[in-house]
Amino acid sequence: MVLQKINNRRNSQRTPRGADSRNTATAAGGNSDDPIQTAETSMPKVKMNSETVLITGASSGIGLELAKLFAASGSRLILVARNESKLTELKQQLVNQHSAHTDVIVMDLSKVDAAEKLRDEIYRRKLRVDVLVNNAGFGELGKFAEIPIERQVDMIRLNVVTVAHLTRLLLPEMLKYRQGGILNVASIAAFLPGPNMAIYYATKAFVLSFSDALHEELIDTDLKVTCLCPGPTKTGFAADSGMESTTLFEAGAMDAAEVAKIGYESFRKNQSVVVIGFKNKLLAFLTRLTPRFIARKMVKRVQPGEDREGNNIA
Ligand SMILES: NC(=O)c1ccc[n+]([C@@H]2O[C@H](COP(=O)([O-])OP(=O)(O)OC[C@H]3O[C@@H](n4cnc5c(N)ncnc54)[C@H](OP(=O)(O)O)[C@@H]3O)[C@@H](O)[C@H]2O)c1
Numbered sequence: 095m096v097l098q099k100i101n102n103r104r105n106s107q108r109t110p111r112g113a114d115s116r117n118t119a120t121a122a123g124g125n126s127d128d129p130i131q132t133a134e135t136s137m138p139k140v141k142m143n144s145e146t147v148l149i150t151g152a153s154s155g156i157g158l159e160l161a162k163l164f165a166a167s168g169s170r171l172i173l174v175a176r177n178e179s180k181l182t183e184l185k186q187q188l189v190n191q192h193s194a195h196t197d198v199i200v201m202d203l204s205k206v207d208a209a210e211k212l213r214d215e216i217y218r219r220k221l222r223v224d225v226l227v228n229n230a231g232f233g234e235l236g237k238f239a240e241i242p243i244e245r246q247v248d249m250i251r252l253n254v255v256t257v258a259h260l261t262r263l264l265l266p267e268m269l270k271y272r273q274g275g276i277l278n279v280a281s282i283a284a285f286l287p288g289p290n291m292a293i294y295y296a297t298k299a300f301v302l303s304f305s306d307a308l309h310e311e312l313i314d315t316d317l318k319v320t321c322l323c324p325g326p327t328k329t330g331f332a333a334d335s336g337m338e339s340t341t342l343f344e345a346g347a348m349d350a351a352e353v354a355k356i357g358y359e360s361f362r363k364n365q366s367v368v369v370i371g372f373k374n375k376l377l378a379f380l381t382r383l384t385p386r387f388i389a390r391k392m393v394k395r396v397q398p399g400e401d402r403e404g405n406n407i408a
Pocket residue numbers: 150151152153154155156157174175176177178180201202203204205229230231232233252279280281282323324325326327328329330331332334350
């Protein structure tokens with residue numbers, strides 16, 4: 095009964111496209127400056143807010159951990175990735191633990207028209223996005239001339255084109271509703287040239303530059319823009335990119351939950367660029383002092399190993 099009331103209230107907070115979310119928040123009885131409101135029930139208090147968060151690459155790793163954090167803060171979620179069963183399992187977990195209203199959209203975001211298709215699906219479901227988390231991404235260890243070009247083009251589409259296109263499609267409405275923002279997941283790789291992983295590093299350099307520029311463009315609006323730059327993190331990324339045996343990962347990787355928590359908190363504070371972990375912070379700082387011809391040699395040293403064919407790429 096009480097849960098039903100909570101759900102009714104949640105549904106009544108779901109603002110259809112065209113309605114004003116800020117009015118909705120005020121009507122719900124909360125302070126419109128404070129996105130987090132609490133349902134008055136006799137049950138343990140369920141936090142709610144009026145924002146909907148779209149997370150790309152929510153089926154595992156950092157994206158999955160970010161989904162848990164946004165759900166715990168009372169946000170509604172739109173989870174996007176290719177693996178339907180993993181997304182459905184996460185949805186069930188978020189519903190059980192946080193009563194989070196959660197939509198699952200199964201989509202390959204490396205396809206040419208992925209951003210438009212995703213926007214159309216969001217509108218078809220009468221959803222609205224307040225926070226866009228551009229997290230989906232992958233890398234591939236190996237020499238540029240040897241990695242299949244299809245894989246590298248997919249990487250550019252997923253890590254760069256979809257990030258920019260989706261942001262461009264959703265931003266005008268976000269500006270209209272004046273809440274939320276954009277959390278982009280780049281990498282410590284964004285600060286360096288990346289021999290043996292040239293395209294991946296270049297895509298992340300794009301994300302960092304794009305994000306930092308947007309942060310400044312939107313500084314006088316109510317929107318936040320944060321670029322999260324993790325170092326090696328324990329997720330599916332290392333196996334997917336063929337990096338498990340590199341010095342970089344063998345030297346120790348951070349927990350995805352820890353990385354997500356720092357990213358989430360930094361986004362709430364509207365920090366423009368967040369490098370995670372002492373070693374990575376030091377590295378990012380040193381890149382400012384190190385000539386590029388030295389930087390690229392350093393990177394080549396820390397990520398030798400074998401590519402998928404077993405070729406030593408030192
Ligand atoms: N782990 C690290 O060491 C590290 C370090 C720095 C930056 N990052 C960045 O962190 C972000 C998240 O990666 P992660 O470490 O959490 O790795 P992960 O566990 O492999 O997660 C990657 C996510 O992206 C999704 N994805 C991959 N290809 C996709 C596609 N074509 N269409 C839609 N979704 C796709 C995956 O879902 P499906 O397979 O279900 O589609 C998965 O949910 C990436 O942008 C990565 O570059 C990772």
